[in-house]
Amino acid sequence: xKNKHIAKAGLxxxxxxxxxxxxxxxSQTMDKIKSSGAVTMGxxxxxxxxxxxxxxxxxxxxxxxxxxxxxxxxxxxxxxxTLRINYQPVTxxxxxxxxxxxxxxxxxGTTTNNVSRAKDVGFANTLYVEEVRIAVKxxxxxxxxxxxAGKKIATTTGTTSVQLLRKHExxxxxxxxxxxxxxxxxxxxxxxxxxxxxxxMDGSILAGNIANSKNPKDYKIVGEVLSTExxxxxxxxxxxxxxxxxxxxxxxxxxxxxxxxxxxxxxLSPIPPKNIVVGLELSPATKNAWANLxxxxxxDYNKK
Amino acid sequence: MDLGIFxxxxxxxxxxxxxLSSLIGIGQNTDPSxxxxxxxxxxxxxxxxxxxxxxxxxLGAVMGTLRTLPRDSTFNRLLVHLxxxxxxxxxxxxxxxxxxxxxxxxxxxxxxxxxxPSYLLVSIALGFFTSARIAEQVRAGIQSLPSGQKAAATAxxxxxxxxxxxxxxxxxxxxxxxxxTSESMNLIKNxxxxxxxxxxxxxxxxxxxxxxxxxxxxxxxxVTVLYALSAFAVNRVMTHIEKRSRxxxxxxxxxxxxxx
Numbered sequence: 001x002k003n004k005h006i007a008k009a010g011l012x013x014x015x016x017x018x019x020x021x022x023x024x025x026x027s028q029t030m031d032k033i034k035s036s037g038a039v040t041m042g043x044x045x046x047x048x049x050x051x052x053x054x055x056x057x058x059x060x061x062x063x064x065x066x067x068x069x070x071x072x073x074x075x076x077x078x079x080x081x082t083l084r085i086n087y088q089p090v091t092x093x094x095x096x097x098x099x100x101x102x103x104x105x106x107x108x109g110t111t112t113n114n115v116s117r118a119k120d121v122g123f124a125n126t127l128y129v130e131e132v133r134i135a136v137k138x139x140x141x142x143x144x145x146x147x148x149a150g151k152k153i154a155t156t157t158g159t160t161s162v163q164l165l166r167k168h169e170x171x172x173x174x175x176x177x178x179x180x181x182x183x184x185x186x187x188x189x190x191x192x193x194x195x196x197x198x199x200x201m202d203g204s205i206l207a208g209n210i211a212n213s214k215n216p217k218d219y220k221i222v223g224e225v226l227s228t229e230x231x232x233x234x235x236x237x238x239x240x241x242x243x244x245x246x247x248x249x250x251x252x253x254x255x256x257x258x259x260x261x262x263x264x265x266x267x268l269s270p271i272p273p274k275n276i277v278v279g280l281e282l283s284p285a286t287k288n289a290w291a292n293l294x295x296x297x298x299x300d301y302n303k304k
Numbered sequence: 305m306d307l308g309i310f311x312x313x314x315x316x317x318x319x320x321x322x323x324l325s326s327l328i329g330i331g332q333n334t335d336p337s338x339x340x341x342x343x344x345x346x347x348x349x350x351x352x353x354x355x356x357x358x359x360x361x362x363l364g365a366v367m368g369t370l371r372t373l374p375r376d377s378t379f380n381r382l383l384v385h386l387x388x389x390x391x392x393x394x395x396x397x398x399x400x401x402x403x404x405x406x407x408x409x410x411x412x413x414x415x416x417x418x419x420x421p422s423y424l425l426v427s428i429a430l431g432f433f434t435s436a437r438i439a440e441q442v443r444a445g446i447q448s449l450p451s452g453q454k455a456a457a458t459a460x461x462x463x464x465x466x467x468x469x470x471x472x473x474x475x476x477x478x479x480x481x482x483x484x485t486s487e488s489m490n491l492i493k494n495x496x497x498x499x500x501x502x503x504x505x506x507x508x509x510x511x512x513x514x515x516x517x518x519x520x521x522x523x524x525x526x527v528t529v530l531y532a533l534s535a536f537a538v539n540r541v542m543t544h545i546e547k548r549s550r551x552x553x554x555x556x557x558x559x560x561x562x563x564x
Contacts, residue, residue, distance in 0.1 A: 092515060093511070093515070096518065097520075117518060120518065157499065157508055157512050158511045158512055158514075158515045162516075163314070163516050167316075170315055170335065178502075179422070179502040180512075186500075190502075193408065
């Protein structure tokens with residue numbers, strides 16, 4: 001009887017293993033990686049410190065390094081000796097289409113995982129939770145969003161913050177005078193030159209721009225968290241096997257206790273190329289995401 | 305393709321009650337839909353381009369005329385140099401750079417400009433840029449006239465101002481209507497740079513709305529149609545002006561084709 005049980009258990013595990021192998025074999029992305037010996041990683045040009053160029057077509061950052069670790073694990077899993085990583089810079093406008101059409105195998109930038117995007121692409125488990133905050137001049141005396149009624153607020157065209165401000169205006173019956181920068185540097189310039197009283201954007205972007213400014217002490221990040229958004233690594237939607245493999249590697253990285261070290265490296269230490277310190281403390285929301293790995297969209301975070 | 309996206313609210317993504325209210329004016333949406341926003345953005349595009357066109361045409365006509373003045377006095381020579389400098393300055397700098405100069409750099413030196421709304425600064429930038437090009441066309445128009453016209457005006461005892469006002473400009477400006485049509489249409493299209501300095505016009509709408517809705521194809525199609533429509537409307541208006549102001553027997557007497 002006992003032997004029979006063991007045999008049965010053995011059979012089940014062999015079947016499971018086989019089906020697991022089969023499913024890997026069915027993954028188009030994994031097949032492509034294996035046959036071509038190369039993988040294309042989507043990266044951002046200037047999303048310091050998540051994903052950015054350090055010059056000479058080299059890319060680095062918190063998400064980029066994590067992706068390199070993930071791809072390293074996948075390379076071992078596929079039994080390959082070498083895996084060439086091609087970096088493909090993407091923008092907010094083209095990142096989703098490029099992942100959809102297979103130009104980019106894995107996008108490691110600053111993409112918010114939300115319901116509407118999840119219709120088109122797959123998201124790996126979240127490793128970074130972004131909080132939308134307000135940056136003001138340190139001497140402005142502004143400490144809360146309630147003080148911003150009627151004031152000029154800068155934000156960047158093509159980001160979710162624009163819609164967030166609109167919703168806030170409607171919900172609280174206040175009116176902001178919005179000014180739109182064409183990119184984050186431009187929005188920060190609006191704050192710097194006094195054309196705007198505040199800059200509402202993702203906390204890491206604010207911290208990065210302040211760190212990069214002429215006098216970082218002149219600015220501070222204040223007020224309540226306006227919105228919480230999971231930023232996740234993006235993969236193709238029609239390849240759940242590849243997503244599962246990525247998530248398995250993420251689980252491994254987290255289990256090895258690498259995340260606090262990575263955070264320290266990218267957010268609290270001087271980073272190339274200019275050796276600036278972003279100086280963004282680990283938030284409880286991000287810590288929570290590491291403890292309970294999940295791919296919940298932004299909508300689930302902001303339910304009240 | 306899902307054009308229904310234009311009927312959705314910009315706040316919560318739900319379908320609004322009066323989808324076409326911004327087109328036919330029946331009913332008011334509590335929250336604006338993407339169509340409402342699109343129409344508003346179109347309004348901004350037309351406002352910026354329209355204001356720019358007024359500045360461009362008036363300054364362009366003046367500068368183009370000044371460039372052809374007879375160099376018979378120190379004052380005239382000064383005006384010729386001034387207008388030449390104007391043209392060379394504003395046509396040798398890319399339009400986007402000029403917009404940034406007007407928005408970020410010049411107000412740093414002239415503080416009063418800081419109080420100007422950004423759409424006004426963009427209109428000035430677009431107007432000055434285009435005026436340089438229009439000035440060259442006006443100059444070409446004036447110089448294409450037979451020199452006998454001016455000689456006849458002088459022989460009649462007209463002053464320089466009078467000969468320009470009554471003889472030269474009425475002819476020259478008619479000649480340059482076709483290139484002016486192109487310039488006016490260009491101005492509508494160039495007004496898309498206004499998005500870079502926070503004017504909520506069509507290009508800014510496209511960039512923002514496609515990010516919010518992830519329906520980039522529909523959004524960009526709508527914006528493309530509106531740009532094309534605006535430019536074509538300008539073309540029709542200018543053609544009409546060209547036809548109405550035509551003098552029988554003058555320039556290409558039997559050429560109906562010029563109007564198309």
